[in-house]
Amino acid sequence: MTTQEWKFTAKDIAEKPDLFLAGHRACAGCGPATVFRMIMKATRGPTIVTEATGCMEVVSSIYPYTSWAVPWLHTAFETSASNASGIEAALKIMKKKGRLNHEHVDVIAFAGDGGTYDIGIQALSGAVERGHDFLFVLYDNEAYMNTGIQRSGGTPHGAATTTSPAGKSIPGKLEYKKPIADIMVAHNMPYVATASPYYWKDLMTKVRKGLEVEGPAFLHVFAPCPRGWRSDPAKSMEYSKLAVESCVFPVWESVNGHCQLSIPSKLISLAPQKKRPVDEYLKGQGRFRHIFKPQNKKLLVDVQRMTDARWECLLRKCGETPKTA
């Protein structure tokens, strides 16, 4: 089945059985859980999933229960991509030797921001360089949630975590979010995309594209964590929308190095007046509460400045001319 054949309508989605099953132990309003369910809905056939240690691994595989209706492997925190390498190599040779009962099996490797930006980046870079045919999904909840909300290379500037607390002299994380998707584009890989679950159709189409592409694909998915963000569990999808509308997390894809804004972000580039100020996205999230204190005004200005700078850089990469509202 190709992207064209499957339209990702609500009807299509309802008809397709779930492969990430209910009964997992994620918190109410867990963004990653929604993301996983959508991604598994978008698969196209026999699929093997491998996953790094982290919240989603832990909530979905508590023995003797499982939320996985597909074959699933976990080995360690930093090994999602190296697992995928081994699985893909095994599938390839078993097929050649006539020991595989399927025409083709897709391989999806999931990892959180810790398992991708930080401890897993070497294995990911190696697997992509070797050109294994797999889809790597980074579900980005912007901290090490499983171990109690510690900062990662994906934690945004200013956010308070348990290892970058908002203290009297240091107001949360001082460093900026690592541009992981750009790093993956720099690998000259065939497909890199960012997505946000509020735009579910965009997300699911990108999953399918990532699977269809021959060779490695990288999908960076925004995934709000109410527990770690100290945010209202009912608002995870709202934050998924605001992150895109404020250009904190623009959605785009890079096909064979050709970079293009996806529709939700494209609309903002066409009508810059629709771009929301970052404070609309930040407010309500406990991890950013301190930013709104008068003494941290500079920090808020800096978050806006950096967001704008990265957005303009992206626009240029996508061949768009930055316009001001």
Place this chain on the structure above:
Amino acid sequence: MQKTVKQEMTALAGDQAVAYAVKQSDVDVVAAYPITPQTIIVEKFSEYVADGEVETEFVCVESEHSAMAASIAASATGARAFTATASAGLALMHEMLFVASGCRTPVVMAVANRALSAPLNIHGDHSDSMAQRDSGWIQLYAENSQEAYDSIIQAFRIAENLDVLLPVMVGLDGFTLSHTLENVETLPEEAVKEFVGVRKFPNVLTHNGKTAPFKLDPANPMTMGPIALQNYYFEFKRQQEEGMEHAVNVIQEVNNEYAKISGRSYGNGLVEKYCLEDAEVAAICLGSTAGTMKTVVDDLRQEGIKAGLLRLRTFRPLPVEEIRSALANVKALAVMDKCMSFGGNGGPVFHEFRHLFYDAAKRPYIVNYIYGLGGRDTSPRELRSIYETLQGILQTGCVEKPIQYLGLRG
């Protein structure tokens, strides 16, 4: 005895012998990263791949950590997987070694035994694999290149045995074996293929109540490497220990079966006894040291000294009963350790030998010899001095220095 198959005599270094055995064993996936003195294995295997001589996916990974992860994942998918490493590479794999045994993936690995940093040293000792003693891997140590070749072939059968289902590492002494040309008799490829067979899988219960082969297969979704907490983890670990217990018999069976096609066996597969029947003084060692030790024992025997040697081929599982019965009449024993256990009152093999005699009917005097660290050469004369010390102990009835360093300056 069944007639053995016709074999070919080739001059091979230990590493080459290993690569050749892997080539013949119908291995599906090799994921490896180079490190001295294992490099020849990956290089030689890369040549087989480049020349189209093997049907194997060679994954030239970016680290040993990934080599082990990819091997585990390939094995979980149903492939026969092999890797090789040494020293720092094995240390880097440490985390994943426990995952391999815990996931019951029968990965086979050659370890060209080498010292650990610091200071950096590329030469042979057993610090690397001894540090992985409790990782749940079966550990075999080869005496020569021939045995390295034979042991790799046997390792697939041992690891994949459904009563075992544990990863196996085969140690070969860095440089002494890995890089030294020796005559090696090799079996024809068909004979090896037939011996190792096609990998089998146990049937296990899946989450939806079916029984299915234990592997990642979209036809029978299975969750592998889950989180298991206070209520199940312990049982998983106990089952792993059962695999080790079964391995004691399986290693012997495989050794016997292999002897039928090759004419070669290594003791009973667990321990090799040399002049032990009436020995009063004996040494025990692992790996290539046994070669020199045997000539020393021969010399001593010529002189009428009742000397013997026990070579421990299988270090994990520790063949407790076999060791006890082999050494039942020995009065003084020297345990050789090519490894240090810092602050541990002796080397790791020494610890094990002392403990297994604790409740034996008769206990020999036991001395520990730590030797050969960082590839320090050990001469026949030094080895001979061990037996002389043991004889002295028999005369005085007293072990003056239970822990000794052989060939150490100053």
